[in-house]
Each structure stands twice: as C-alpha cells, then as structure tokens.
Amino acid sequence: MPDVRKLLRAPKNYKIKEEDAGRKPLSSGDKATDKQTVLEMAQRISALQDILYAQRKHKILIVLQGMDTSGKDGTVRGVFGQIDPLGVSCTSFKAPTELEKSHDFLWRVHPHVPGNGELAIFNRSHYEDVLITRVHEWIDEAECKRRHAHICDFERMLAETGTVIIKCFLHISNKEQKARLEERIVDPDKHWKLRPEDLEERQYWPDYLTCYTDAINATNAPHAPWYVIPADSKTHRNLAIASLVLETLESLDLAYPAGNPDYAKLKVV
C-alpha cells in the first residue's frame, strides 16, 4: 500500500483545483475489486476499533467536510458502518439553533469529541462556521480570521490531550454535484434528501472554494492534518478514506491490555 497519508495530505498553500475531483490515485482500475477492498478495510477498521475500545488510550476524531452531495453520509455508512456501536459516535451538525448561536461556535462541538477508546465522526463540524457563514457574509473577514485561530487552538488542545485528528475534505466537481442533484430531483424517493435552497447555494460555488481553501490552509497542522479526497467516484472516495483511517490506526501502538497476574489467581464462588 502506498503512503496514503502522504499522498492525500493537502500541501502547503493548497488551492482547490476543480479538475482533480475525478482522479483515482488509489484505484486498482477495477471497480468491483475496489468495492471488495473497501469492505475488507471497513471490517479491519472495525477490528482495530475493538482493540482501541479495550485499550482506552487513544481518541480518534474524524472530521468530514465537503459541498452538498459530496458523500459525507455515504462515507459514514461505507467506511464506518461495520464498527460496533459501543465505540463509535456520529454527530451531524446542522444549522445551529438559537441556543447554540447564543454561545461561541465551539460550544456545541466540544461535548461530542471522543473520549479514551472512542472513535467520533463529525458529519460537518465547526468548519461550517468559517464556510457558509463567511460565504453569506454573516461574519466579516476579521471575525473569520479569529475563528481560524480559535479552531487551531482548539484542535491543538485536543491533539495535546491525546486525540488523533483526521480531517477529510470530500472534493467533488461542480459538474458531479449537478448530476447528483438532478438524480435527487428525478427520483421522488430521494426528495427527502433535497432542499431547494441547496440548488441556489450553487451560485456561491467559487466563494465556497475560496473559503475551503483558506480554512484548509489556516488549520492544516501536523497534529490536525487536512486530507483532500477525490470524491467524484463514490467507490474511490470510500477507498481513499478507508485507507487513510486504516493507515492512521495501524500507526498507533494498538494492543489489548496486558493480563493481570493477580487476576489469574481469582476464584469464582
């Protein structure tokens, strides 16, 4: 396996390039083979999470960000769907409530970070507060810069207290989003996933690219790295994220806790 973390890591001064969303650097060239590989990797992730849970040493935080229809939900099912519910949590951050808006933007996020032995998935995250909010000018540029700094501080604190952070930008092209939205329009069974506002949001596409680019560059630290996932192909997206998570987990000193010699002498009456 190639060094996936190196391959997918957002480089310094990263700039989102539209044409790259369709590339498949990790593909075997055969879709059925890739799908099978994803399934096996998802099972391997589940097995490693079992050790993680028993060991209660590491905390894993997966942040999934991307445009509408970029496949965040599909990633949760495809890559993390095999994990024992005991040790995984998935938090979907929607538009904030009035109560949430009355606090700092990290207030609603903090309670959902993982504890020892846990793997937490953020389906959208605190990054929304420097993306949609900035695109629509609900915050000014100075506030956005402050928030970038707040995010850096928050994530460094998480990392220094034992959290392994994996941030994935699910990168789809404008053309692929159009196709996926049209699919949802044509199929009445998918109308529940569709919000007419999402279509209007497409006019801000270039602004979103700018905001994503700036957010990634401002917060792309070694202890909280950003990975760019080419996501026009759903299979390749899952293959890339599964590879990334697996490689990260395998780099940790995961092991079941050692036996306790005193316990071996216990008698059950």
Place this chain on the structure above:
Amino acid sequence: MPDVRKLLRAPKNYKIKEEDAGRKPLSSGDKATDKQTVLEMAQRISALQDILYAQRKHKILIVLQGMDTSGKDGTVRGVFGQIDPLGVSCTSFKAPTELEKSHDFLWRVHPHVPGNGELAIFNRSHYEDVLITRVHEWIDEAECKRRHAHICDFERMLAETGTVIIKCFLHISNKEQKARLEERIVDPDKHWKLRPEDLEERQYWPDYLTCYTDAINATNAPHAPWYVIPADSKTHRNLAIASLVLETLESLDLAYPAGNPDYAKLKVV
C-alpha cells in the same frame, strides 16, 4: 415467525425463575442456522433503520439490562452492529460521577434519549438506580418506590412524545455467570473486562433477583414493555432480541417520505 413480543413479554406479577435462562423458545434447533438468521435479521434491522432515519417520525429506545456478563455488549455488536452510525447511538451508563450524583438520577439519562428518526441503545440505564443502589442499601425502600414511580412517569412521557420503548432483561443463570467469569480469569486477553468487585457482587445474587423482579413489575407498561430474554445461550439471546426489535419495527408505519411534486420541476444550473 411467532408473535415474539407476546412470547417474551414479562407477565403480570413476573418472578425471575433461574431455571428458565437456558431455554431457547426461538431456536431452530441448529446453532449455525440460528447464527445465520441473526445476521440476516441484523441486516434487515439496518435496512429498516435507514427508512426510520429518512422518515424522521419515530424514536426508538432500546434498554439493555442484565447481570454482569449477561451479554449486553455482545448484543450491541451482534444485533445492532450493522446499523449506519448516522442513525444509531449507544450510551453505556457506568457508575455515576460526582456531578451526576449531585442531580436527580434521570438527569444524566435524559440527554441520550432518541430524537425523531433515531435509534438509541442504553447499555445499562436509569434502572441501575433501583438495582445496585437498592441491593447495597444506598437508598431505602421508600426512595426506591419513589424512583419506580419516577421511572414510570419518565417513560410514559417519552412514549407519549413518540418514543417506542423496548426494555430487555438479559436473563442468565448463576451457573452461567460463574462459567463466563472463569473464562475471563483463565484468558489474560480478557482481563481488561474483569473487575474483582464483580466476583464479590455474586454474593448478592438473590438480592439482585428481588430488585430486578420488583423493578420489572413496577414499570412493565404496555407503552414501555419489559421482555425477558433467555440469555444463557449467546446465539439465542441475539436471536430473541433481533426478532423482538424486528417485529416492533415492522409493526410501525415505516415508509420513505413521499416525493414532492414541486421538487420534480426543479432545474439545476
């Protein structure tokens, strides 16, 4: 399939009978067949949960209670391990913290009940506060009675606000618990699951049976039913709980939301 809810429902004036923990009323008689059935049911539960999530109408709460080693963790993996992490949460209630103890006993539980479209699993629950607490006389009989009433009120409120509640008592025999604890002692890889206190707790076995019996009888309502799961056989335990959950889900009006005719006219630019 038999009417599993009727078959497993704790009867009026229920009394835990030790000898019943090994019975297998749902078994085909062949273990491999039963295991395959559990797997298929777990996948079907996952498929129905997908509709539940899309529909955002029903809330499902599964309460798992049982003696140490009765198989609560194994149930979570075996029955609910196929569900998309997007729509399932599992909360394991351990010994309460000082902060939790400074509140009423439902305070730490309430934030974890399911919302619309969610399935929440309680791995232990508010019932611990009328079990271990009563066995050790940390509360007196009058307080225990009040708590039974508090639980009834709380669960009725949850049911009346749209929560489908399934409470499972995982019933193992004293002999089976002994065997499972001895297994954990012999295998150093299982020492992390073992707490020497658990062995001492066995002296209170008859008291636990009394407290479970009373709790079940005091809170066994049609809208919050208790089911008794014969759990000496792990496969049968999973088979029984999967059947119960599946039958309950299939009794609901689960359906993907209808298409919106206005949406069909939308254009993506």
